[in-house]
Amino acid sequence: MTGTDIQATVSLLTELIWKRDEEGVSGLVAGLPPADTALVVSRLDASDRCELFELLDPEAAAGAILNLKELAPHTLLARIAPETAARILHELPSNLETDLIAAMKPAAAEKVLELLSDRETDEVKTLARYDSDVAGGLMVTEILSYAEPTTVGEVVEDLRKNADVYARFNIQYIYATRGENLLVGVLRIRDLLLSEAETSLGRLVLEEPVTVDHETALEDLRDLFDRYRYLGLPVVADGKLVGVIRRAAVEEAIAEKNARQFRLVQGIIGGEEVRTMPVSVRSGRRLAFLSANIVLNVVAASVIVYFEDTLASLIALAAFLPIISDMSGCSGNQAVAVSMRELALGLVRPKEVLRVLGKELSVGLFNGAALGLLLGLVAWVWRGNPTLGIVVGLALALNTVVAVCMGGVVPLILKGFGVDPALASGPILTTVTDICGFFLALGFATLALSWGFL
C-alpha cells in the first residue's frame, strides 16, 4: 500500500467503527496485507482502536494482536471491556497471554483474571513468576502429554476429538509421563504414523530426551537449539514436565534482545517508543537519558576549564578537542560492540578481563598510532604548526589506546556486576575518554608551552 492507500483505509475503517459494523470491520482487518495491519491500526485514534477490538470477533482480534506486539497491546486490552479482553486473551498462546496480563495495571489484570477459567488463571500465574529471558518465561503450556501406558490408538482418537483445540497451537511432539507428570520420553507426531494402534506410548518414545530446566537462560537456549535440530524442547522443573519451548520463540526473544540493546545504546530507555505515543511520554523518556548525559558531559568538560590559560595561549587547539573526544568515543564503541557480541555468543566470559585487555591493547596501539599520525599531520599542515601536530597526534594516539582497552573491558565488568552493558557502557566510556583525552591534549600543550616550543 502507498501512503495514500493507508490514509484511505484508515478513514474507511474509522467509518465502519463509528457505524459499529462488526462484519465490515472484521472483513476489512482480515483482508489487510499482514505488513499493513500494524500500520493501519496504529494510525487510528486511541478510542477508535479500543472500539475496533470490541467489534472484532475474538479470534480475529487475537490475530491482530499478534501483529501489534510492538504497539503495547496490553494498554489497549486494559481499556476495553474485561469480558472482551478475556475472550481475546484466551485465543493467544499462553506465554503471550501471560506477558500481556503481566504488563497490564494490577486492577485491570485482576478483572481479566477473574473472567478466565481457574485452570487458565493458574497457568498464567505460574508463567508470570518467570523472567522473560529464561525457559519458563518463553515456554508455552499447550502440550500434549499422556501417561505412558496410553496406546497410539487412544492418542489418535484424542487428537481427532480435540482437533479444534490443538489446531490453534503448533504442537509437534507428544510426551509420555509417569506418576505426577514426570517426563519419560518424547515422540514426534509423525512417528505415530509408523506405529500400530495397540502399541503403548511408553514403548515408542525416545527415552531420556533432551530437556531444558525451567530456569535455563536465553543464551543457553540458543546454543541448545543450535546444536539440536528440534523444533521444540520439553521444559522441566524437578523432573516434571511444565511446558514446551519452541525454537522460534527463542529466536524471537534473541531478536528482541538485540533490538532492545540497540535502542539502549542509542539512548532510548524506559521502554520502546513509537511515534503514536503522546509527546509528553516521548520527551520525558528521552530527557531521562539526556539529562544524565549532560551531567557527565559537564564533568568531562571541567578539565578544559582547568586548562583555560593554556587554551588561551594556543587557541588553535580548541578545534581539536571535539575531534579527540569524538574519535576516542568511536574507537571505544567499536571495542564495546565486539565485547557485547562475544558475550552474547558465549565466546568470552565476564571474568576474562585480562585476556580481552591483551587482545584490545594490540589493536589500540596499532590504531592509535595510525590515527594519531593522521591527525598530527592534519594539524601540522592545516595550521602550519608542527608542535600543535605533535600535541594533538600524541594525545589522540594515547587516548585511542585507553579508549579501545576500556571499551573492551567495560562491558565485561558491567556484566559481571549484573548491569546491562548496552545501557551503561557508552556513557561511562565517553566520560572517561573525554576526561582523559582533554587532559592529555591540554597537558601536552602546557608542557610544550612551558618548554618554549609553542
Next chain:
Amino acid sequence: MTGTDIQATVSLLTELIWKRDEEGVSGLVAGLPPADTALVVSRLDASDRCELFELLDPEAAAGAILNLKELAPHTLLARIAPETAARILHELPSNLETDLIAAMKPAAAEKVLELLSDRETDEVKTLARYDSDVAGGLMVTEILSYAEPTTVGEVVEDLRKNADVYARFNIQYIYATRGENLLVGVLRIRDLLLSEAETSLGRLVLEEPVTVDHETALEDLRDLFDRYRYLGLPVVADGKLVGVIRRAAVEEAIAEKNARQFRLVQGIIGGEEVRTMPVSVRSGRRLAFLSANIVLNVVAASVIVYFEDTLASLIALAAFLPIISDMSGCSGNQAVAVSMRELALGLVRPKEVLRVLGKELSVGLFNGAALGLLLGLVAWVWRGNPTLGIVVGLALALNTVVAVCMGGVVPLILKGFGVDPALASGPILTTVTDICGFFLALGFATLALSWGFL
C-alpha cells in the same frame, strides 16, 4: 565451565587432535555443553581446528558447524580436504550449505561443488542466486511434495522408507502438486493420521494455501508469520513450489539483522569481528570506519577555526563546544533509533518524511527548551556569566531541534535511496549537528561580543 575448565578442555582436545584420536575427539566434542562448543573450538589454534574437522565424523562436524555459525566456518571448510568439506556440507540444511559455499573463495567452492551430487549442486546454485534477506535466500529446499493423486498410504510408505533422510530435516507439511511442480495444496503431517490410506492427497489438502513469493522481503515475512501461526510457509516462483521457509529461519534472520545493525552503528563494518581473528584484520576493518570519521570530524571542526577570534575573546566557551556536540549527537541518535525501529516494524514508510518531521519537531522543541535551559543555567552559575549562559543555552536549544528533526528523517531518506540507515545515519547526523552547533554557539557569541554584552 569456569575459565580454568575451558583451558583444560582445550588442552585435552589439542592432545587428542595431535594423537589423531578420532573416537576421542568425537566423544569429547559431542559431550561438550552446547554453550561451550564455540568457546572451546574458537580457542584452538587455526591448524588444530582444521585437523579437528578432519577427525570428526561428518554428522558431528555438521552439528558443531551449527554452533560455530558466528565464527566464519566457511574459512575452516575452505582449508580442510574438499572431500571432508563436501561430506560435512551435505549434512547441513540446504540454505546453510549454500551460504557457506557462497562465502568460500571461488576456487575452494568449485572443488567442493564438483564433489556434490548434480542435484545438490543445482540446488546450491539455485539458492545462491537469492539475496540472504528474501524468502529464496532463507528457504530450504528439503520439502515433501507429491503429485495430487498420490494416496495417503503411498505417502506413509514413502515416509517410512526414507525416515532416515527426512529425520534430518524438520519437515512439518506435505505439499500436493500438479504438472510441473505447481502447488495445489498443503497438509500437515499429523492430518495424515486422521485419514484413510486410500484417500488421495488432492482430496485432503487445504487448497489455495498461504504462500510466499520467492522474492518476498524479510520484514514482510515476519509480518506474515506474525499473522499466521504456521511453522513454515511454501515458497513459490511463478506458481511453482521451490522451497519452504520456516518461522524460526525468519526470526533468526531478524535477530541477525538487528545484531548487524547494532554493530554498524557502533562502527564495526566490513563483517563481524571476533577476537580470535588476526590483529591486522581487526585493526584494518576498524580503521576503515575511523578514518572516514576523522575526515568528517575535521570538516566540522573547521567551523571553530573560522571563529577563533571570537573564541579567544570568550575562552570560557571552549568547554561548552564538546558538550553541545555530544548532547546534540545523543538527541539525534534517539530519533534515529525510533525511526529505524518504526521502519523495521513497518510503522512508517520512507516517504513519510513530513509526518516524522512533524512528530519530531514537537519533541525537539520540548527537549531543546529543557536542555538549553539546563545548560544555560549551568554556564551562568558555574562561570558567573549570564550572557555565556544565554549563548550556550540558546545554541543547545536550537541545535537540539535540528538534531532531533534530522535524526528522525535521515534514516527514512537513506532507506528511500537504498542505503543502510544503520551505517550512515550516525556519521551524517553528527557531522551536520556538529557544524550547526559550533556555528550557533560561536555565532551567538560573536553577536554578543559585537553588541557589547560580553
